[in-house]
Amino acid sequence: MSSRTSDVLVIGGGVIGLVTAWRAAQRGLATAVVDPEPGGGAAQVAAGMLAAVTELHYGEETLLALNLESARRYPGFAAELTELTGHDLGYRRCGTLAVALDADDRAHLRDLHALQQRSGLASEWLSGRECRRLEPMLAPGVRGGLRVDGDHQIDPRRLAAALVAACERTGVVFHRAWAERLDVAGDRATGVTTADGTALRAGQVVLAAGSLSGRLAGVPGELLPPVRPVKGQVLRLAVPPRYAPFLSRTVRAVVRGGQVYLVPRENGELVVGATSEELGWDTTVTAGGVYELLRDAHELVPGITELPLTETRAGLRPCSPDNAPLLGPSGLAGLLLATGHHRNGVLLTPVTGDVLAHALATGELPQEARPFTPRRFGAALGEKLEQPA
Numbered sequence: 116m117s118s119r120t121s122d123v124l125v126i127g128g129g130v131i132g133l134v135t136a137w138r139a140a141q142r143g144l145a146t147a148v149v150d151p152e153p154g155g156g157a158a159q160v161a162a163g164m165l166a167a168v169t170e171l172h173y174g175e176e177t178l179l180a181l182n183l184e185s186a187r188r189y190p191g192f193a194a195e196l197t198e199l200t201g202h203d204l205g206y207r208r209c210g211t212l213a214v215a216l217d218a219d220d221r222a223h224l225r226d227l228h229a230l231q232q233r234s235g236l237a238s239e240w241l242s243g244r245e246c247r248r249l250e251p252m253l254a255p256g257v258r259g260g261l262r263v264d265g266d267h268q269i270d271p272r273r274l275a276a277a278l279v280a281a282c283e284r285t286g287v288v289f290h291r292a293w294a295e296r297l298d299v300a301g302d303r304a305t306g307v308t309t310a311d312g313t314a315l316r317a318g319q320v321v322l323a324a325g326s327l328s329g330r331l332a333g334v335p336g337e338l339l340p341p342v343r344p345v346k347g348q349v350l351r352l353a354v355p356p357r358y359a360p361f362l363s364r365t366v367r368a369v370v371r372g373g374q375v376y377l378v379p380r381e382n383g384e385l386v387v388g389a390t391s392e393e394l395g396w397d398t399t400v401t402a403g404g405v406y407e408l409l410r411d412a413h414e415l416v417p418g419i420t421e422l423p424l425t426e427t428r429a430g431l432r433p434c435s436p437d438n439a440p441l442l443g444p445s446g447l448a449g450l451l452l453a454t455g456h457h458r459n460g461v462l463l464t465p466v467t468g469d470v471l472a473h474a475l476a477t478g479e480l481p482q483e484a485r486p487f488t489p490r491r492f493g494a495a496l497g498e499k500l501e502q503p504a
């Protein structure tokens with residue numbers, strides 16, 4: 116059995132694991148990532164809305180603060196990543212329009228507006244006519260909407276590719292393999308063993324395995340993070356040049372209780388999402404899922420049926436019991452968590468990288484991450500962070 120050593124080993128090369136590895140390496144830590152396909156994961160499916168304000172839900176005000184903090188960091192983060200790698204991230208500061216199609220949706224949106232105002236967030240109520248003036252492709256029946264100029268978008272596939280490149284440039288080592296189990300010696304995590312029997316040793320290990328984070332063998336049962344998969348189906352369409360600009364910003368609505376959104380990319384791609392299904396690790400694209408998305412999107416923007424449908428895909432959101440991420444030390448010395456980002460993982464990428472790298476380098480979890488320690492789900496899950504040697 117061969118063995119390789121680093122200061123930090125990150126299990127999982129989705130956007131969360133990659134940004135953690137990149138930021139840790141920038142701080143001078145010898146860092147490795149273990150993942151058979153770094154840059155894959157949920158980012159290959161996600162819409163990439165950076166929607167701190169329109170994703171606000173009752174009872175999630177603590178998460179709002181972290182979402183806003185990450186949104187605030189996005190311009191600098193995107194600029195730094197592009198400068199380092201030369202990658203265009205498709206970061207588009209286009210704003211969002213959340214609209215209502217009937218009286219129930221309108222009441223729901225009015226409530227959301229009131230909550231946003233109480234939370235000090237910038238959003239403006241528009242009449243149906245004002246919505247259509249902004250976005251002429253909207254259905255004539257739109258009853259009103261919320262204009263949120265601060266909710267932007269990024270292309271998550273490009274983001275993931277850029278993070279792989281940033282890691283490579285910063286000296287992160289990739290082990291393109293499956294971590295079969297976490298290895299523990301005495302009372303501390305020491306690394307992982309991969310599927311081919313290689314032992315990867317590290318001073319600190321970060322579990323960032325997305326929706327699989329709660330299933331890694333070797334993690335003591337009471338310490339497994341309570342993360343489950345929530346399936347989302349997404350469609351991609353192409354806007355031919357003769358229809359451009361089809362939409363100038365993200366348009367979203369709640370239709371019959373389900374969320375639907377249309378995210379227009381600068382390159383002509385239009386992303387339509389997403390279902391939310393509790394079906395374990397199933398990623399089948401179903402006729403029902405595609406039908407519902409097209410039906411609801413068509414109600415919002417009837418012209419959508421003219422566009423070529425280029426891709427259908429399903430992915431898994433890593434979801435925790437309170438929909439917020441688990442960040443920082445676990446109850447096992449040497450093991451930190453960066454998982455459970457659910458529907459905001461792309462938005463939370465910058466702040467996650469910053470806080471995890473800080474914790475890895477200094478032994479301290481920054482203030483903004485403290486409400487998100489794993490310990491909130493039980494004393495056993497936190498907290499064994501030490502000063503690094």
Ligand SMILES: Cc1cc2nc3c(=O)[nH]c(=O)nc-3n(C[C@H](O)[C@H](O)[C@H](O)COP(=O)(O)OP(=O)(O)OC[C@H]3O[C@@H](n4cnc5c(N)ncnc54)[C@H](O)[C@@H]3O)c2cc1C
Pocket residue numbers: 126127128129130131132149150151152153154155156157158160161162163164165166292293294295323324325326327328331346347348349388389429430431432433453454455456457458459460461462463
């Ligand atoms: C349909 C859909 C729409 C979304 N829309 C948005 C959006 O608009 N805005 C937003 O902010 N977020 C959105 N998200 C959420 C976002 O995509 C996720 O929160 C984020 O991508 C999670 O990243 P992650 O790195 O934690 O996990 P993942 O992307 O799941 O990556 C985990 C990685 O770990 C690897 N791995 C797992 N187990 C092991 C192991 N044992 N050994 C080695 N490697 C392992 C996997 O191969 C994978 O590459 C959406 C998600 C979905 C599914």
